[in-house]
Amino acid sequence: MDYRVDDRALTAEAFLAFASQVWPGDYDAERTRAALARTLNLTAYDGGRLVGCLRILTDGYFFGTITELLVLPSHQRRGIGSRLLRLARAHTPTLLYFGAQPEAESFYEKNGCRRSLAAFVLLPEAGGV
Numbered sequence: 001m002d003y004r005v006d007d008r009a010l011t012a013e014a015f016l017a018f019a020s021q022v023w024p025g026d027y028d029a030e031r032t033r034a035a036l037a038r039t040l041n042l043t044a045y046d047g048g049r050l051v052g053c054l055r056i057l058t059d060g061y062f063f064g065t066i067t068e069l070l071v072l073p074s075h076q077r078r079g080i081g082s083r084l085l086r087l088a089r090a091h092t093p094t095l096l097y098f099g100a101q102p103e104a105e106s107f108y109e110k111n112g113c114r115r116s117l118a119a120f121v122l123l124p125e126a127g128g129v
Contacts, residue, residue, distance in 0.1 A: 001051075003083060005091050007043040010036060010053075018050040022070045039067060042087045044080045051075040054084040056092055064094035085111045 012033035019027070036055075044052030052071040058064035066088065071081045088096065089112075099119045100108050109115075 001080065001083075002045040003087060004043045004045070005040075005087055007041045010041050010043055010050075012036060014050055015053065018053065018072070019070060021072055023068075040091065042084050042091070044071070044075075044084060046075065052080040052084055054081075054088055056088060056096065058092065058094050058096075060093050062094065064092050064096045066096055066098035081107065082111050085113070 012029045015036060016027050016029060016032055019025075039055040039057050042054045042056070043050060052069075052075065054069045055067040056064055057067050069081055069084060071084075085108075097116065
């Protein structure tokens with residue numbers, strides 16, 4: 001397994017092909033390209049194939065969040081997500097806040113993450129981004 005920190009070679013097309021296997025959706029390539037440029041991208045490749053990705057969005061001082069941690073279903077339960085979390089801890093400039101799906105909470109706890117504040121969602125107004 002090849003792990004990369006701050007993977008600037010990660011293209012929107014490669015990320016979307018990968019992400020749609022985990023989170024199917026109709027994603028825009030240009031908006032994805034802009035999003036990837038704003039995050040620290042930690043990736044896992046198996047034989048050159050993208051199989052895992054953790055993205056960190058941070059201001060570099062006060063705040064950071066894990067926007068998502070995705071591992072292909074065919075590669076789950078092999079330690080890839082755990083390794084990406086360890087890399088995130090080693091390379092983040094800030095404390096990381098993030099939400100988790102209920103079925104993933106034990107995974108995060110097993111990997112040293114602690115429960116924190118409750119999460120809230122504030123949706124943009126109609127016509128917003």
